[in-house]
Structures are given as structure tokens and as C-alpha cells.
Amino acid sequence: xxxxxxxEGFLIKDVDKVISEIEDDERSEISAxxxxxxxxxxxxLNGIFGDKVAGLWELGLSIYRSFHPDHNTGDxxxxxxxxxxxxxxxxxxxxxxxxxxxxxLAIVPIGAIVGIGPTGERWETTSGAxxxxxVLSATVDVSAKSVEKKEVSGNAGxxxxxxxxxxxxxxKSALQGLAVAPFQLLDSQTLIVSIDGTTETVTxxxxxxxxxxxxxxxxxxxxxxxxxxxxxxxxxxxILRFESNTDGPGSSIHVVGGTAIATLGLSRxxxxxxxxxxxxxISSGNSETFDMSGSPSLFVKVDGNVLQSINFIxxxxxxxxxxxxxxxxxxxxxxxxDGDTFSIKDNVNPVVTFVFDNDGTVVEASSIRAVNHTGxxxxxxxxxxxxxxxxxxxxxxxxxxxxxxNSSDVFIQNSDVGVAGNGAIVESVVDAGFVVxxxxxxxxxxPLIATSAQVATSINRQISNGHAYEDSSGQVVIESLTTGNNxxxxxxxxxxxxxxxxxxxxxxxxxxGDAILGMSVESNESFRARREALVxxxxxxPLGAMRAAVLKLDGVSQAFxxxxxxxxxxxxxxxxxxxxxxxxxxxxxxxxxxxFLKKPLGIQPFAVPGxxxxxxxxxxxxxxxxxxxxxRVDEIDMYVxxxxxxxxxxxxxxxxxxxxxxxxxxxxxxxxxxxIGEDITMVKFRCAPLEVVGVEDIISITIDSMPVPVxxxxxxxxxxxxxxxxxxxxxxIATPI
Numbered sequence: 092x093x094x095x096x097x098x099e100g101f102l103i104k105d106v107d108k109v110i111s112e113i114e115d116d117e118r119s120e121i122s123a124x125x126x127x128x129x130x131x132x133x134x135x136l137n138g139i140f141g142d143k144v145a146g147l148w149e150l151g152l153s154i155y156r157s158f159h160p161d162h163n164t165g166d167x168x169x170x171x172x173x174x175x176x177x178x179x180x181x182x183x184x185x186x187x188x189x190x191x192x193x194x195x196l197a198i199v200p201i202g203a204i205v206g207i208g209p210t211g212e213r214w215e216t217t218s219g220a221x222x223x224x225x226v227l228s229a230t231v232d233v234s235a236k237s238v239e240k241k242e243v244s245g246n247a248g249x250x251x252x253x254x255x256x257x258x259x260x261x262x263k264s265a266l267q268g269l270a271v272a273p274f275q276l277l278d279s280q281t282l283i284v285s286i287d288g289t290t291e292t293v294t295x296x297x298x299x300x301x302x303x304x305x306x307x308x309x310x311x312x313x314x315x316x317x318x319x320x321x322x323x324x325x326x327x328x329x330i331l332r333f334e335s336n337t338d339g340p341g342s343s344i345h346v347v348g349g350t351a352i353a354t355l356g357l358s359r360x361x362x363x364x365x366x367x368x369x370x371x372x373i374s375s376g377n378s379e380t381f382d383m384s385g386s387p388s389l390f391v392k393v394d395g396n397v398l399q400s401i402n403f404i405x406x407x408x409x410x411x412x413x414x415x416x417x418x419x420x421x422x423x424x425x426x427x428x429d430g431d432t433f434s435i436k437d438n439v440n441p442v443v444t445f446v447f448d449n450d451g452t453v454v455e456a457s458s459i460r461a462v463n464h465t466g467x468x469x470x471x472x473x474x475x476x477x478x479x480x481x482x483x484x485x486x487x488x489x490x491x492x493x494x495x496x497n498s499s500d501v502f503i504q505n506s507d508v509g510v511a512g513n514g515a516i517v518e519s520v521v522d523a524g525f526v527v528x529x530x531x532x533x534x535x536x537x538p539l540i541a542t543s544a545q546v547a548t549s550i551n552r553q554i555s556n557g558h559a560y561e562d563s564s565g566q567v568v569i570e571s572l573t574t575g576n577n578x579x580x581x582x583x584x585x586x587x588x589x590x591x592x593x594x595x596x597x598x599x600x601x602x603x604g605d606a607i608l609g610m611s612v613e614s615n616e617s618f619r620a621r622r623e624a625l626v627x628x629x630x631x632x633p634l635g636a637m638r639a640a641v642l643k644l645d646g647v648s649q650a651f652x653x654x655x656x657x658x659x660x661x662x663x664x665x666x667x668x669x670x671x672x673x674x675x676x677x678x679x680x681x682x683x684x685x686x687f688l689k690k691p692l693g694i695q696p697f698a699v700p701g702x703x704x705x706x707x708x709x710x711x712x713x714x715x716x717x718x719x720x721x722x723r724v725d726e727i728d729m730y731v732x733x734x735x736x737x738x739x740x741x742x743x744x745x746x747x748x749x750x751x752x753x754x755x756x757x758x759x760x761x762x763x764x765x766x767i768g769e770d771i772t773m774v775k776f777r778c779a780p781l782e783v784v785g786v787e788d789i790i791s792i793t794i795d796s797m798p799v800p801v802x803x804x805x806x807x808x809x810x811x812x813x814x815x816x817x818x819x820x821x822x823x824i825a826t827p828i
Contacts, residue, residue, distance in 0.1 A: 110141035182240035187606035193222035197259025244819030247604030248364035269562035270356025273305035368574035376592030378565035387587035407549035409508025412533030418474035436514035647677035683707035742785025762816025
């Protein structure tokens with residue numbers, strides 16, 4: 092029998108065959124009766140030498156296979172693949188943008204380390220920053236990468252710990268107002284803010300300000316800090332900045348509501364961690380004041396939902412007058428007496444007098460109203476009775492409510508804006524504890540000189556899923572209440588936009604704080620499949636040559652070429668007689684040049700409209716410039732929830748957490764095998780974990796593009812999409828047998 096390289100491949104001699112041949116030679120050359128039993132000296136020596144020779148045969152097999160692309164690995168695989176121009180994709184760090192809180196004149200250096208909690212994954216800044224302000228803390232953005240070159244998950248808000256000891260910057264959550272003092276607050280306006288997860292309400296009262304309609308930053312600092320805990324308000328000049336007192340994990344600030352948000356110019360984004368998801372925002376191109384006369388409209392779309400029509404009416408641009416009544420106990424001895432009165436004048440209708448009645452003797456008319464009570468009510472009960480009596484008066488154009496700032500006050504506001512609503516409130520109650528303050532503060536509507544705060548308030552009265560406020564330059568900002576990549580704002584027109592000047596040319600998007608996942612060194616299996624594609628394609632025509640040229644580029648992991656040979660636009664938007672290259676990874680300029688050098692003459696490349704379409708100018712050999720377009724892959728993050736039945740004695744070597752990670756790895760590896768446009772076949776992912784030692788059965792598996800997956804069916808993936816699986820998005824439940 093022949094050994095070594097034969098037509099069937101490489102046939103090796105195993106150790107038994109080698110020893111047998113040595114023994115035959117010894118009997119032939121030395122003595123036919125030589126003792127070669129394993130226990131003999133000759134037998135022992137034969138075993139030693141036979142093992143060494145057999146090792147050389149195995150080395151020969153390895154060398155032979157190192158030239159075979161279906162069997163080689165590592166350096167040998169790299170060398171063989173280099174013949175066809177293929178290069179293994181190297182490891183790449185995950186990337187993220189960090190928002191850091193810097194003291195005045197503080198510097199964040201390149202190479203500073205932050206982490207996910209005290210012991211989690213580490214990230215290193217790749218750009219530095221300085222707070223040039225000498226008086227105010229600031230939030231600055233820097234880029235960072237994972238210390239380990241692999242797919243490191245950094246979900247928004249998870250990077251929250253400074254590892255590198257460095258003064259001048261912190262992991263405190265912070266929010267800076269965009270409006271500047273003086274702030275035109277109104278009596279009883281509120282600010283509802285969540286600090287480190289605890290929600291607190293601040294109520295603004297005229298007694299806290301010299302002039303509540305022109306509140307200063309220092310006054311607001313005092314009021315807000317007095318009514319909250321865990322929050323520091325920095326007032327520098329006319330600017331307000333809010334900072335959590337918690338530095339690191341658990342630190343967060345989130346403005347969740349209140350009527351004063353627009354006036355203070357506060358974003359509704361949750362500030363948590365150093366990698367924050369941002370919401371979509373769009374600013375008016377013009378600054379206050381605005382001509383809002385004639386009841387104009389503005390058309391707004393938020394988060395891709397239905398178009399909303401915002402209608403501005405004259406009443407939005409005036410101020411309603413307001414006043415209050417301080418209630419006391421309804422006691423006949425030292426409180427409200429039967430027959431005591433108070434009167435309200437709204438300056439539109441006749442004066443209405445309210446008579447306290449504890450025996451039912453008051454005869455009501457349009458201008459005489461009874462305040463019925465027993466004479467024994469508490470302060471809190473009495474003010475509810477007063478509210479009900481005022482609101483039941485048929486000819487009084489005011490609205491009464493229980494005050495949010497004082498447990499004994501009744502807040503009264505005119506229903507109409509303007510100075511005409513400024514009216515007196517008088518009383519005849521003997522007890523000095525019963526106090527009234529007339530309606531005041533009304534300002535006539537002037538839509539010709541509408542302020543940004545008034546426009547924002549009008550928008551907030553009507554908009555859904557969005558929020559408006561004024562910024563320091565006097566512009567109006569409209570913001571989605573959704574954060575991340577699903578956050579969108581679009582202004583499509585309306586008669587009010589001539590004054591406001593919003594851009595109607597594009598859709599504004601939010602940004603995710605999630606890290607862009609890196610990758611480990613390309614696996615042998617993945618590299619082998621990509622090399623085969625490169626070898627097969629160059630001879631298959633221009634489209635195949637283009638694909639091969641793009642796949643050879645550093646950083647490109649997948650590429651597909653689609654063409655439209657018809658005379659009309661196809662179902663994917665490609666023009667007649669065009670082609671589209673869809674690429675994952677790589678440098679845009681290098682990709683465009685590779686396409687240009689291989690593309691068919693006279694046929695234009697197509698780039699999908701939107702963020703995934705890329706067009707690069709390429710200069711030809713004759714000096715002409717060509718616009719070369721291609722499409723980036725739309726990566727769809729997939730989430731997996733799987734429950735497996737396991738033998739806990741061998742699953743993960745008896746360590747369930749290790750076994751669960753092996754299941755995640757198996758599913759992730761199955762996901763990495765998917766090509767652009769390849770559908771998700773559930774049975775393949777269901778079977779993948781069965782290779783893990785200790786997994787006896789798959790109880791259930793759901794795969795979805797939503798964080799809480801519910802889908803159990805196959806998932807169709809469009810031609811420009813790629814399903815992406817990551818260990819951090821795979822939930823595993825291991826149930827013992």
C-alpha cells in the first residue's frame with residue numbers, strides 16, 4: 092500500500108504501522124529470532140522510535156492540509172487566502188460616544204478609562220475635551236472604544252463609572268436649561284423632576300420672587316433646591332444647570348412634567364450614565380418675536396406618526412389674570428360666620444357675591460350664590476366647598492381649583508386672557524385668617540409680537556409625543572419624547588412657518604447611546620466562506636468582479652450586488668438598467684473606487700435614499716468626476732429568549748452561568764453565519780444550542796427585533812438588511828431535568 096501523497100489525498104502511517112515495519116526490518120537485518128515483544132529492550136526502543144516517526148507523518152499531514160482551504164486554519168489559512176487577495180478581518184473595539192460632566196476649565200485626556208459599574212467592561216477615551224468656561228460646569232462629548240477588541244455591549248446609560256482617577260470631571264448626571272433669565276413664570280406653575288429615580292414636584296409662588304414674571308436664575312436656584320433633595324442647581328449669570336448629587340451608578344435626572352418646562356427651556360431626555368440616548372430636536376430658523384396673527388398653523392410629525400396640525404390662536408399670546416382665597420375653619424365661634432361674604436369681579440360679568448350659609452336661608456340668584464356648610468368644617472374641607480361654589484356660579488368667567496402651593500388656598504384664574512380680567516375680590520369675614528387677593532397679572536393677547544415661550548406653550552397645548560421649549564437664542568425647539576434612533580421630528584409646512592422658519596427639507600433623527608459593537612478576530616469558518624466567494628466571483632462577469640473587488644477591501648465582511656435589467660423602476664426603487672452594491676463594513680472611499688474600477692460601462696450605480704445610501708465622488712483617469720453610489724447594510728438588532736432543559740451535572744461543568752453563556756455563544760455563532768438578506772429560520776437557531784454539553788431539549792425560543800421577544804415564526808429579512816445577534820441580547824433560562 093502506498094503512503095504519503097496519493098490521488099485520494101495524504102495517507103499517513105500510524106504508530107502501529109511504523110513499529111510493524113521497524114520490527115520487520117530488524118528481523119531481516121539482525122535476526123529472525125530477535126525478541127521484539129513490548130516488554131523487551133528492543134520492543135521498548137521500537138515503541139519510542141515508532142512514536143516519533145508517526146509524529147513526523149502527522150506533521151506531514153498538517154503541512155499537506157495547510158495548503159487546502161477547506162482544512163487549514165490560523166496562519167496557514169491566512170497565507171493561502173492571501174493568494175486570492177483575501178485578508179482575515181481583524182479584531183475591532185466597540186465604539187461609543189460619552190457625555191461627561193466637566194468642572195470649569197477641566198480637561199478630559201485621551202486614554203482615560205471609564206466602566207460599566209465598578210467591575211464591568213472598560214472603555215478608553217479616544218478624544219479629549221476641555222470645558223473652556225471658567226464659571227460653569229458643562230457637558231461635553233468625547234469618543235471612546237472598548238479596551239477589549241471584541242463585541243462589547245454598552246447599552247445606553249450603562250457606562251456610569253470613572254475608573255481613571257482624575258479631578259475636574261464626574262459621572263454625575265446633569266441637565267442644562269436652554270433658556271436664559273429673566274424667566275416669565277406664572278403663579279403656581281410647576282416643575283416635576285425625577286432625581287436618581289425619586290420624583291419630586293417644585294411649585295413656584297409669587298412670594299418666592301421679587302417679580303415672578305421676571306424670575307432670576309439665583310431665585311430659581313433657591314426655590315428648586317428648597318423643594319427637592321439630591322439635586323444641586325448651578326446658577327451662573329442667566330443660565331440654570333441641574334446636577335444630581337450622586338456620582339456614578341444610580342445617578343439620573345429626568346424632567347417628567349410640569350407647566351414651567353417650556354419657560355425654563357428644559358429637555359425631556361433622561362440623563363443617566365455617560366452614554367446617553369438623545370431625542371430628535373428641531374429649532375426654528377428665526378428667533379422671537381414672531382407674528383402669529385391670523386390663527387396660523389404648523390404641520391408636525393413626531394416619531395413617524397400621523398401629521399399633527401398645531402393651530403395658534405390669539406388667546407395663546409396673552410396672560411390670564413389670577414388670584415387666591417385663603418380658607419379657614421368654618422366655625423361659628425372663631426371662624427366663618429353665617430352671612431359672611433366674599434365677592435368676585437371678573438370685569439366682564441356683574442359682581443358675584445358669595446354668602447356663607449349654614450342654615451339654608453340664602454336665596455340664590457345669578458349674582459348671589461350660597462356657600463352651604465355646616466359650620467364645623469376643617470380648613471381643607473372648607474376650601475373644597477368654596478371651589479365648588481365658585482365653579483357653579485353661572486355668570487362668573489373664572490375657574491377655581493385647590494392650590495398646589497398651599498394647603499389652605501383656593502387658586503382662581505380668569506378664563507380669558509388680557510387686562511380686562513384683572514378684577515377685585517373683597518370679603519366681609521370678621522376672622523383675620525380669611526384672606527383674599529384679587530385677580531391680577533392679566534396681559535392682553537398680542538399675536539404680532541409672540542415670544543418663543545408663548546409659541547412653545549401653544550405647541551405643548553396640542554402636540555402628541557412631543558414637547559416644545561425656548562432656547563437661549565430666542566428660538567423655539569420641538570423635541571420628541573422618544574430617545575434613540577426611533578426618535579424623529581419633521582416639519583412639513585403650515586402658514587405659521589413663514590414666521591417661525593423651521594426647516595422642511597429633512598427629517599431630524601435622534602441618536603442612540605448604545606455602543607457600536609466591535610468584533611473579535613474573524614473566525615476560521617467565516618474567513619473560509621468569504622475566501623471561497625472571492626475565488627469564485629472574478630470570472631463571473633462585471634457584477635461578480637465588483638463584488639470580489641469590494642470583498643477584498645479591509646474591513647468589508649459582506650457585499651452583494653443586485654441589478655435591475657428591466658426598463659422600469661423595480662420594487663426596490665432601483666432605476667432601469669442599474670445595479671446596487673450593498674456592503675457591510677469598510678471605508679466608503681475605498682468601496683466607491685473599487686466599484687468604479689469594475690462597474691459596467693455606461694450603467695449608473697444606485698444608492699438607497701436615506702441614511703444608508705452613500706455617494707462618493709470618484710475621479711477617473713481622464714480627470715472626469717463620477718458620483719459612485721452604494722448602500723450600507725441596515726443592521727437589525729435581534730433579541731432572543733430561550734429556555735433549555737439541561738442536565739445540571741454536566742451543563743457548564745456544573746456551573747449554570749457558564750452553560751448559559753455557551754448557549755448564547757452557540758446562538759450568536761448561528762447568527763454570524765447569516766448573509767445580507769438571509770431570512771431567520773427558527774429551526775436552525777432552535778437546534779444550535781443542542782451542541783452544548785448538558786442541553787437535553789429546547790423548551791421554547793423566541794426571536795424578535797423588540798427587546799422583549801415574542802415571535803416564534805421565521806423572520807423575513809429584506810435584501811438590504813442583515814440580522815445581527817449579540818450575546819448581550821440573548822436571554823437564557825436553564826431548567827434542570
